[in-house]
Amino acid sequence: MPAVSGCIDMLDSETKAVETPEDHAEELRLWLRLLTCTTLIEGEVRGRLRQRFDVTLPRFDLMAQLDKAPDGMTLSDVSKRMMVSNGNVTGLVERLVESGHLDRRTSETDRRVQVIRLTKLGRAEFRRMATEHETWIADLFADLSPKDVRELMRLLAKTKASAQKSAARRRP
Numbered sequence: 001m002p003a004v005s006g007c008i009d010m011l012d013s014e015t016k017a018v019e020t021p022e023d024h025a026e027e028l029r030l031w032l033r034l035l036t037c038t039t040l041i042e043g044e045v046r047g048r049l050r051q052r053f054d055v056t057l058p059r060f061d062l063m064a065q066l067d068k069a070p071d072g073m074t075l076s077d078v079s080k081r082m083m084v085s086n087g088n089v090t091g092l093v094e095r096l097v098e099s100g101h102l103d104r105r106t107s108e109t110d111r112r113v114q115v116i117r118l119t120k121l122g123r124a125e126f127r128r129m130a131t132e133h134e135t136w137i138a139d140l141f142a143d144l145s146p147k148d149v150r151e152l153m154r155l156l157a158k159t160k161a162s163a164q165k166s167a168a169r170r171r172p
Helices: 002-019 026-053 057-067 075-082 086-098 120-140 146-170
Strands: 102-106 114-118
Touching (some): 026 057, 057 075, 057 086, 057 114, 057 120, 075 114, 086 102
Antiparallel strands (some): 102 114
16 A cells, blocks of 8 residues: 555645746756656566455566576676665575475586576466466556657657766765
8 A cells, every 4th residue: 555655645746846936947847757658567566466466566577587598697697787786685585486486506617606596387377477468558558649658768768868868977
């Protein structure tokens, strides 16, 4: 439920920014719009994953990363791709190993490193979830034309580049 109340708060902030634009810079309104959209979509996906498959979004994301790497990945590589700490990944991995969805082995080149990969069961269950997930995403964006999607992708790529450039300027 906290996601829902947070979502409502963001919607209220965004609505306030639109209603009183003189109090907010255009960039702030854009930030609130992006945050609102992200929260709404992520909340919907989280809810559908939980309801349909009894799976969390982080678990789905971990399985998605491993589905792209049939030979497996190191815990460190998974953490980097998911943009979370090794500690966050370790707990997910433990539960997925216990449930038979992941296989864990020691790296052949470095005995200190563990490599994880989806088992046949894990891959089959992930692909079943991924098929529905793709349908959900299409449904969430159904009111956007192909042209709208292309334009939004172009603008979001420009936004990402701008944010990366700003972050790089702040680094020593």
